Amino acid sequence: MSGLPDEYRDELATLFDQVQQKQRRNLIRRRYYDYKAGLKDLGIAIPPQLRNIETVIGWSAKGVEGLVKRAVLDGFTTPAGVDAEAIGVTAVWEDNRLGVESRMAHTDAAVASCVFGFVQAGDADAGEPEAVISLKSAEWATGKWDARRRGLSSALSVIDVDATGQVTRFNLYRPGEVIAFRQVGAGWDIRRMRHDLGMPVEVLPHKPSLSRPFGKSRISRAVMALTDSGVRTLLRSEVSAEFFSAPQRYALGVDEDTFVGPDGKPIPAWQAIIGRILAMGRDENGDIPSVGQFSQQSFEPHFAQIRQLASLVSSEFNMTPRSFGIVQDNPESADAIIEAKEDLVLDAKEFTDTVAPAWKRLMIGALRIQDDSPAAREVYRQIRPHFRNPALPSVVSASDAVTKQVSSFPWLAETDEALEMLGYDRQQIDSMQSARRRATARQLLTQGTLADPQEV
Numbered sequence: 001m002s003g004l005p006d007e008y009r010d011e012l013a014t015l016f017d018q019v020q021q022k023q024r025r026n027l028i029r030r031r032y033y034d035y036k037a038g039l040k041d042l043g044i045a046i047p048p049q050l051r052n053i054e055t056v057i058g059w060s061a062k063g064v065e066g067l068v069k070r071a072v073l074d075g076f077t078t079p080a081g082v083d084a085e086a087i088g089v090t091a092v093w094e095d096n097r098l099g100v101e102s103r104m105a106h107t108d109a110a111v112a113s114c115v116f117g118f119v120q121a122g123d124a125d126a127g128e129p130e131a132v133i134s135l136k137s138a139e140w141a142t143g144k145w146d147a148r149r150r151g152l153s154s155a156l157s158v159i160d161v162d163a164t165g166q167v168t169r170f171n172l173y174r175p176g177e178v179i180a181f182r183q184v185g186a187g188w189d190i191r192r193m194r195h196d197l198g199m200p201v202e203v204l205p206h207k208p209s210l211s212r213p214f215g216k217s218r219i220s221r222a223v224m225a226l227t228d229s230g231v232r233t234l235l236r237s238e239v240s241a242e243f244f245s246a247p248q249r250y251a252l253g254v255d256e257d258t259f260v261g262p263d264g265k266p267i268p269a270w271q272a273i274i275g276r277i278l279a280m281g282r283d284e285n286g287d288i289p290s291v292g293q294f295s296q297q298s299f300e301p302h303f304a305q306i307r308q309l310a311s312l313v314s315s316e317f318n319m320t321p322r323s324f325g326i327v328q329d330n331p332e333s334a335d336a337i338i339e340a341k342e343d344l345v346l347d348a349k350e351f352t353d354t355v356a357p358a359w360k361r362l363m364i365g366a367l368r369i370q371d372d373s374p375a376a377r378e379v380y381r382q383i384r385p386h387f388r389n390p391a392l393p394s395v396v397s398a399s400d401a402v403t404k405q406v407s408s409f410p411w412l413a414e415t416d417e418a419l420e421m422l423g424y425d426r427q428q429i430d431s432m433q434s435a436r437r438r439a440t441a442r443q444l445l446t447q448g449t450l451a452d453p454q455e456v
Helices: 006-033 059-068 089-095 098-112 221-244 269-274 300-317 334-340 342-370 374-380 395-408 410-414 416-421 426-447
Strands: 073-077 114-121 131-137 141-146 151-161 167-174 177-184 187-194 201-205 249-252 290-293 384-387
Touching: 006 059, 006 098, 006 141, 006 151, 006 167, 006 221, 059 098, 059 221, 059 300, 059 342, 073 089, 073 098, 073 342, 089 098, 089 131, 089 342, 098 114, 098 131, 098 201, 098 342, 114 141, 114 151, 114 342, 131 342, 141 201, 151 201, 201 342, 221 300, 334 342, 342 374, 342 384, 395 410, 395 416, 410 416, 416 426
Parallel strands: none
Antiparallel strands: 073 384, 114 131, 114 201, 141 151, 151 167, 167 177, 177 187, 249 290
């Protein structure tokens, strides 16, 4: 990129190279997720005329969504006696639509291995909230990982590109500063903004490791290869159906004039196939022609291969074959269904445990824009992201489990955790507890034992 100052050139060159190196594979996986991978023909069993039939399989999307639906960020819990609305947690959550944005982020992390979260002060004149949490897929953002700090030392976010795909706006993030670049003619307009938030960028990875801190995609090479095989199998079944949708007949000892029309032209093959009556005369020797029909081809080999491929894909995703349309002849028992989902539940729990620290730091960064006093920071340290139970228990089973635990620990009934186990989300719990406190205050006032309801 020409026209950039020397002080940024090397660092930006490294970050842009990193984005470009990963973008190709990320875009390939995105195509599998969006049902656009297409056919990879081996050039053996599919006629050229039928290769353009659009055949898709949604296994990749199903595997990603199966995990994301069990890894739902439900809100943030605050320390005892601290109201989420009073310290600004509720405002940040609602203004940034984190209930929806978090699910989008988890989806992109599962597709492209990670998502980057950015915290910055909003522009009030533009109608932005006071604190903005923005999220961007690894297709358009990257960073340098500092293993010692367990975080990013710098990060890049591509804001806009022109019609030719050239970057025209981007931000460079460093500890304590954000440098915004906007192309103006042949040069760049550069604006430096300083802050006290440290490094305002967090990475939300899917299945990270020490060698791959940015994680890896849930759409693995094995999943893509199995999907390609499934697409070919479906197309081969379409080809077979096209060839054998009409009976394939044969006739032996027939005079050629039998298949010539009144106009002297040969009868089209299709007309001969769909004709209701096929009349033939004796041949030149007076013998009756022999007419027969080829047996219909079975589709069972195609179905068997699809079942096998779907079973292999389900194993890669730690999901049940039923999730991919494979229904067993013998219905599974309730215990067998729960056991089959256990690996997926563990995957979802691992994912939420991995991204929880990043969500916490993003929320704390947004709150510090509003109040960065030492007392507020101490409260912020005790904030925790809350995720729904990845096992997604039914209302009946959750109620039964809570009832048994409360019978052993009666004090558990007074805690938020009991309501969480029943499946209520964070907003519902806060509303229920607020209504409970107001009811208790009114009762105490009626009894004349409380002068100030705010003390409850």
